[in-house]
Every structure is written in structure tokens, then in C-alpha cells.
Amino acid sequence: MKFKPVFENVTRPIQVLGPCSAETEQQVMETARQLAENDVKVDLFRAGIWKPRTRPNSFEGIGAEGLEWLKKVRDEFGYKITTEVANKDHAFEAVKAKVDVVWIGARTTVNPFAVQEIADALKGTDIPVLVKNPINPDLKLWMGGIERLLNVGLDRVGVIHRGFSKFGKSVFRNSPQWQIPLALKQEFPGIQILCDASHIAGNRENLYSVSQAALNLNFDGVMLETHPTPDDAWSDAAQQVTPADLKKNVLDKLIVRKETGDDPVFQHNLEDLRSQIDLIDKELFQLFADRMNLAEKIGEYKKQNNITIYQQGRWSEILEGMMEKAGPMGLSSRFVDKVLKAIHEESISRQEQIMQSENENAVK
Numbered sequence: 001m002k003f004k005p006v007f008e009n010v011t012r013p014i015q016v017l018g019p020c021s022a023e024t025e026q027q028v029m030e031t032a033r034q035l036a037e038n039d040v041k042v043d044l045f046r047a048g049i050w051k052p053r054t055r056p057n058s059f060e061g062i063g064a065e066g067l068e069w070l071k072k073v074r075d076e077f078g079y080k081i082t083t084e085v086a087n088k089d090h091a092f093e094a095v096k097a098k099v100d101v102v103w104i105g106a107r108t109t110v111n112p113f114a115v116q117e118i119a120d121a122l123k124g125t126d127i128p129v130l131v132k133n134p135i136n137p138d139l140k141l142w143m144g145g146i147e148r149l150l151n152v153g154l155d156r157v158g159v160i161h162r163g164f165s166k167f168g169k170s171v172f173r174n175s176p177q178w179q180i181p182l183a184l185k186q187e188f189p190g191i192q193i194l195c196d197a198s199h200i201a202g203n204r205e206n207l208y209s210v211s212q213a214a215l216n217l218n219f220d221g222v223m224l225e226t227h228p229t230p231d232d233a234w235s236d237a238a239q240q241v242t243p244a245d246l247k248k249n250v251l252d253k254l255i256v257r258k259e260t261g262d263d264p265v266f267q268h269n270l271e272d273l274r275s276q277i278d279l280i281d282k283e284l285f286q287l288f289a290d291r292m293n294l295a296e297k298i299g300e301y302k303k304q305n306n307i308t309i310y311q312q313g314r315w316s317e318i319l320e321g322m323m324e325k326a327g328p329m330g331l332s333s334r335f336v337d338k339v340l341k342a343i344h345e346e347s348i349s350r351q352e353q354i355m356q357s358e359n360e361n362a363v364k
């Protein structure tokens with residue numbers, strides 16, 4: 001499906017900046033003023049005015065009144081403006097106020113009915129839309145949200161990665177699971193993708209490292225929350241910083257990387273290393289194939305002798321044995337665990353096929 005960029009003629013990283021919520025006119029204007037005073041590149045000024053909060057009795061946004069403040073920011077500072085829409089009424093209000101871009105939040109992307117309602121409300125306009133990932137790590141649901149917009153003819157669509165909800169303690173407020181946004185890029189080649197590092201980090205300290213991690217993965221830019229007096233913010237205080245701090249501690253430190261290099265020496269060395277990787281991959285997969293053949297032979301014996309496929313003792317022996325060897329090889333236990341589990345799963349499924357096949361194959 002075809003789509004056009006949300007941001008045109010913008011140098012990377014694209015920067016979408018502003019407070020989590022529009023609280024008062026003074027706070028919104030002061031945020032913009034401090035961004036301008038600190039010479040921050042603002043490609044889009046953000047502020048939530050309808051806030052989908054996890055629990056009731058917290059600040060749920062100022063409502064449509066906030067649109068007037070955003071328009072004032074645009075008039076006085078020349079920044080394009082964006083806000084979150086979560087239903088058709090929000091969408092109508094945002095279009096009426098000529099907001100430059102709208103975004104669909106994570107709690108809305110999870111609900112196809114809500115996304116469809118917004119898509120239908122925006123149909124016939126040419127407003128660009130940014131779609132945040134759903135709160136659960138579901139690539140198809142994220143793709144579905146984008147497709148619903150494209151289906152009604154909206155073609156300026158981009159995405160925002162804000163991490164995924166998780167249970168239990170972690171350094172992140174929302175776990176990045178980078179493989180999911182990368183898979184989305186694969187499905188929609190060329191789609192502009194921003195990283196909402198504020199929601200992934202959930203604290204001030206990790207804003208830079210999360211933003212840089214995203215740029216290292218070829219994200220187009222960042223969405224970051226900033227507030228003139230962050231500790232007093234009415235929502236998400238812990239992850240907001242002043243415009244001056246945002247510039248000094250995050251934006252100015254960001255390194256933008258190119259996807260390919262133009263230095264021939266670099267290119268030559270890279271190709272050399274890549275051909276070594278190709279050789280190793282070939283060997284690795286030949287070994288995997290050999291191992292699977294052995295597993296199939298075991299499967300035949302087990303079938304003939306009425307023995308279960310799954311062998312707890314042997315499996316623990318393999319896992320624990322490799323864990324011990326892998327450390328000194330410089331491989332993390334997380335990696336070894338993942339690889340061995342994938343191998344074991346495939347081996348079991350091959351043996352399952354053998355057990356269920358009608359005719360007894362002779363052992364080769």
C-alpha cells in the first residue's frame with residue numbers, strides 16, 4: 001500500500017517535542033517559548049489534550065480548549081502542532097482546528113473499532129496521521145491500524161514506537177522490543193518511524209540512551225516530552241525535562257547514523273566482514289540441518305520402541321551443559337537459551353511428524 005511521508009524536507013532526527021499534557025495556556029506557551037529560546041529544532045509541537053489515563057481520578061486532559069493554545073503556539077512560534085485523537089469527536093475537533101498532524105495513541109491502536117471510527121472521521125481530509133504501537137506487542141494489530149487509515153484514502157501515515165506494556169519490574173516503563181518496530185519497517189518499507197523515548201524510558205535518566213538506541217536502528221526521529229517545570233507536571237512528571245535540559249542532555253548528544261557509508265575503505269572492510277558472516281551462516285545452517293537429521297533418526301527409534309519424544313533429563317543436560325560452555329565463549333545465557341530452545345522446538349516438531357506418519361520408515 002502506498003503512503004507519503006508525514007515529514008517532508010526535514011533533517012534527521014525529526015523532533016516532535018512538547019509537554020505530555022496541555023495543562024494551562026501559560027504552561028503550553030512557556031514550553032514553546034523555552035524551546036525557541038534554547039534554539040531547539042521543533043519539527044512538530046506536541047501536547048495531549050484528551051488523555052487516555054490508565055486509572056480514573058488522574059488528569060484526563062483539558063479538552064478542546066487546549067487546541068486554542070496549540071494554535072497560539074503555531075501563530076507565535078511557527079511550530080507545526082499535533083495532538084492525540086482517541087475517537088471521532090476528537091478527530092473532528094482536530095481537523096476543525098487545522099491541527100497539522102494527529103496521532104493515535106497506544107490504547108486506541110489496540111481497538112480496531114476505535115481506529116476505524118477515527119479513520120472514517122478523517123476520511124476526505126489530507127491530515128497526516130502518526131500511529132503509535134498498540135500497548136501489547138502485536139505487530140499485526142499495529143499494521144491493521146495503519147491499513148485502516150490507508151484504506152480510507154489517508155496516505156500521509158507514519159508510526160511512533162512507544163514500547164509495550166509489561167508485567168513486573170524492568171528498567172523501562174514500556175519494554176522496547178525493538179524487533180517489532182523493525183519488523184513493521186520491513187512490512188512498510190520507507191514509512192517514517194519515530195521513537196517516543198519518554199514512554200519507553202519512563203524516567204529522565206534514560207531519555208538519551210533510548211533515543212540514541214532508536215537512531216542506531218535507523219529510526220527517523222524522536223518524540224520527547226518537555227515541560228517548563230517538570231516536577232509539577234500534571235501527568236508523567238518523572239519522564240519530562242525542561243527544554244534546556246532536553247537540548248543539553250538529549251538532543252545535542254544524539255548521533256545520526258547513515259544507512260550506508262560513502263567511504264570506499266569503510267565499504268570494502270564492511271563487505272569483507274559480511275562475506276565472512278555469509279560463510280559462517282552457511283556452515284551454521286548446514287550443521288543445523290545435520291543435527292535435525294540426527295533428531296529424526298532418534299524419532300524413528302523412539303517410534304519403534306514406544307518412547308516419548310520429550311526427554312526432560314536429556315534436555316536439561318544439553319541446556320545446562322551449553323550454558324556452562326557459552327559463558328567463556330563470550331555468549332550471553334539469554335542468547336544461548338533462545339537458540340537452544342528454538343532448536344529443541346524444531347527437533348520435537350520433526351519427531352512429532354515422524355510419530356504421526358502412517359508408514360514406518362526404516363531407519364536410515
Ligand SMILES: O=C(O)C(=O)C[C@]1(C(=O)O)C=C[C@@H](O)C=C1
Binds near residue numbers: 299311344351
Ligand atoms: O535426545 C533425545 O531423546 C532427542 O530426541 C533429541 C532432543 C534434541 O533435539 O536434543 C530432542 C528432544 C528431547 O526432548 C531431547 C533432546
